[in-house]
Amino acid sequence: AQAFSQTDARLVVGYSSVAQLGFITLGIFALNPQGAQGALLQMVNHGLVVAPILFIVALLAQRTGGSEDIREMGGIAFRAPVLASLFLVVSLATLAMPGSSNFVGEFLILLGVFKAKLVIAIIAFSGVVMASVYALRLFIRAMHNRVGPSVSSREISLLDGAVLAPLVAVIVLLALYPQLALHRSESSVKAAVAPAHAALDPLPSTSASVRP
Secondary structure, eight states: HHHHHHHHHHHHHHHHHHHHHHHHHHTTTSHHHHHHHHHHHHHHHHHHHHHHHHHHHHHHTTTTTTOOGGGOOOOOTTTOOOHHHHHHHHHHTTTTTTTHHHHHHHHHHHHHEEEHHHHHHHHHHHHHHHHHHHHHHHHHHHSSSOOOOOOOOOOOOOHHHHHHHHHHHHHHHHHOOOOHHHHHHHHHHHHHHHHHHHHHHHOOOOHHHSSS
8 A cells, every 4th residue: 555655766666575575475375386486486586676676766866856756757768768668677577567577476476375275365466466556657657747847867877777787688588488497496396395285285084095
């Protein structure tokens, strides 16, 4: 709820980050391979997404006289298309757009939670839908609409681009090939979850173990 009403861009990102961490925790406590695998992938995605989006917020604050209020931003996209494009990729990854690595991670988490507890999975799914609202709200208010009264619209510098571009490239790489992380973690995740998963399985019936 705070992410919907907050106008400070850094706080919107912070509340979004907390929501992602809650989702990761949910996947872990699903106690099955799908949920744990998705949680592990989301841990990687979370670090890759939060770092560049906070950096972009700092760049936007430089262009609004130091203010991080999204109401004072706007109108930067046409004069800074590279910055806007990088911000768009990161924003779409944040809201788990289909085709992104975040979508794969959240899908696996929801799959694991659906197998564990249907009601909790339905509640978690509603949170995924609402995440798109504040992620798109942040991007649209910061990059489009009217130019803010103190906005200095300028393109991203080469130095800032050298910091952002590799992070965004890894986001795109994992979006195209999430198996890069999933295959490496599959055996470890199954070994870690197996004891808890076995403990939750019902014991075999006595009659089945008795031979005629």
